[in-house]
Amino acid sequence: MVQVNFIDVKDDDAIFEGSGWDALVVVATDISQTGFDEVSLLAEHGAKVDKRVGQSPTLLFAPGLAGGRLIISPVKNSDDDVEDVRIFADAARAGIRLAKDAGATRPLMLVSKSADPRYQSATEVAALACGQELWQALELREAKGDLGDFEAIGLLNSSEASESVNAIEAGRILARDLCGTEPERMSAPAFADYCIDAYRDSGLKVSVVEDRDVLERDYPLLSAVGRSSFAVSRHQPRVVKVEYVGEGEIERSFFFAGKGVVYDTGGADIKVAGGMAGMSRDKGGAAAVAGLMKTLSLLKPKGIRVVAELGLVRNSIGSEAFVTDEIITSHAGVRVRIGNTDAEGRLVLADLLSHLRIQAEKAVKPELYSVATLTGHVVRCYGGYTATVENAVAKQDGIAMSIASEAQAWGEPVEQSQLRREDFGKIIDPSGAADILSSNNAPSSVTARGHQYPAAFLLRASGLSANGCMSKMPLAYTHIDIAGSATEGDPLYGKPTAAPLVGLYKHITRA
Structure with a gap:
């Protein structure tokens, strides 16, 4: 059982x-x-x-x-x-x-x-x-x-509690299994297969992108992170696409990008001095989104459409590994200089968000999200709490506030961070050769605004920066960093929490 x-x-x-x-x-x-x-x-x-x-x-x-x-x-x-x-x-x-x-x-x-x-x-x-x-x-x-x-x-x-509790818990079990399982048992292909099995007969639309040519064409930043893993079949990247469409007229649409780095060695900027321990948990964002889709399939809320893309990749070390200083063009056509190969999660998310952006532009009342165990900085700032960073459109719509309110009531408190102009200053490429810089070359935990400025990068690299308040097509976007909340207890091997599944579910199904 x-x-x-x-x-x-x-x-x-x-x-x-x-x-x-x-x-x-x-x-x-x-x-x-x-x-x-x-x-x-x-x-x-x-x-x-x-x-x-x-x-x-x-x-x-x-x-x-x-x-x-x-x-x-x-x-x-x-x-x-x-x-x-x-x-x-x-x-x-x-x-x-x-x-x-x-x-x-x-x-x-x-x-x-x-x-x-x-x-x-x-x-x-x-x-x-x-x-x-x-x-x-x-x-x-x-x-x-x-x-x-x-x-x-x-x-x-x-x-009437048991129906929702059982469905939410089913999603949380899936999320915990995906997040907490070791990197060979839950490699990128195994993660994708586990999702397919979990969604069987669910009514969800599920597909998996695994062809290398397609991945490199459509997800160039993600493929750069996984470049060295292509040589090992069991480690090759995957993108899992999942869609839920509720009954009745669609009144709101939600788009989720989930970071699924199944193991993060740091890549060429290798994690040292024991820093790799626990890095099989760097897939907590994709895991939480996968669990959310499972819960939706069971409770079947009406009038909403939810689309998710899960980027599954191993940041491997090897002769094919991508390196700092490379300039890689994202799916949105933005030329990105790599500042540190250990800041790989934002690269994975940027391509996913670019695909979701294109769909969101044609959707009814869309909201976009990225969910990721992204930075050590968020742990330094908020300990074991989830943090949100939203663009101006989302802030105007009160999205982070709504998530925080729902999550607080259901035992998943959230801290709200503010996106500032300095965050965009941090992603300027000093050489001018690239459009933006992915990161600095220091750990996020010792970088000022280390969990806020990645949201600025994601906005630019995904093309979402063109969808601000004054644009013809404003799109609400909220970045959710769960590096501190994805597990409890032991920071390396503690039990996965499935956060922020409950708060997100309550937000997207609110009356």
């Missing part, structure tokens, strides 16, 4: 023995306000003999309740001004971990209601947190077989 099935439970009697559930997990800000006297009395009695009850996750012997197990996982500091709905996620993860360790296979979860508007999606966020907690790496599942511990998780007093 890869995915836990979440089930809406409306019957209050489900908390009792014989209901088919084998543990009751209570996620609450106040254990006395759950609405169940049996729970409150047991908790009150338990607190008299164990002071941890109500202060930290605890398991109580509970005759008469589901499975004879009552797990109380308190939500702490809910009145604190700086807290957000992630406190429910934290409590849910701790509670479900305890249920798993106790041997439960069908736990029932009760998430306390709150009048605080910050916590209106607490039940769904808690459920998704359980999915995050229980996910196990694809390599481990394939090596040891079915590792599923839970048959199902019940969501008590929930009438």
Whole structure:
């Protein structure tokens, strides 16, 4: 079993023995306000003999309740001004971990209601947190077989949460598998194949570009990054194209470019001193977009069209590797001088965005996005948070603000950065021989405005800079850097999060 099935439970009697559930997990800000006297009395009695009850996750012997197990996982500091709905996620993860360790296979979860508007999606966020907690790496599942511990998780007093939670979690599982799997098992061709399998019978339109001549003609910057990988068949680049078209009249259109660098050696500007460790996670942007498309295919929102291009490439080292100082013409016809081969992600995205730009110019109310684990600078600035950088058209439409609002409510907070004129100054080629410079030759983490100015490059290299507010065809474009949020815990091998899948889904399906 890869995915836990979440089930809406409306019957209050489900908390009792014989209901088919084998543990009751209570996620609450106040254990006395759950609405169940049996729970409150047991908790009150338990607190008299164990002071941890109500202060930290605890398991109580509970005759008469589901499975004879009552797990109380308190939500702490809910009145604190700086807290957000992630406190429910934290409590849910701790509670479900305890249920798993106790041997439960069908736990029932009760998430306390709150009048605080910050916590209106607490039940769904808690459920998704359980999915995050229980996910196990694809390599481990394939090596040891079915590792599923839970048959199902019940969501008590929930009438409509399970459908969206199950669909979102299915997308997040796909995203985690794609992002977190090692570079041979999830090479560019394997990534493409995994997507094709995941989308089978989904209704999505899927195609893969793999011919070298086509890639070099239509994706010249991407092909430069993968030039040295063409010599090894299992490492050759791919571009996966995916399209979702909802029922009814299309009212809005969304275009996503996903960075899928399946392994980043740094190329000729090689990563040294252990800097390559964890670089199989440099495909988190493409992974998140792939997962988003899976969720869309399951929930089938009406009136929207979503198009994605995933650029899958290995930044290999070898005699064919591209090098700094080369001048390469992008798909949009912009001559790019390579400033550092380790700034490869923006090259991949630029060609994808150029193709999407052409489609967006003919679309209904289009919005364009790039999603990427792009810079160390964003981690220095914001730690584990996603950052957005938008052009003037998107800013005028309030797109980053909308994403941030939706993502905050669903436990994926986003920081908003501002694109400045200095960012365009950083991509000027001092020699004048090329139209623009891809990057400087220092790590982004020590470069001023290191995560903002790549958006300026992407606008110019993709041709989107011609689609500003004063143009005949304004196009809203938002760059999303997830270098800090794509994984949790250990920065090299921590569990993938699938961010910003949930926030993006809620944004594009908002009323």
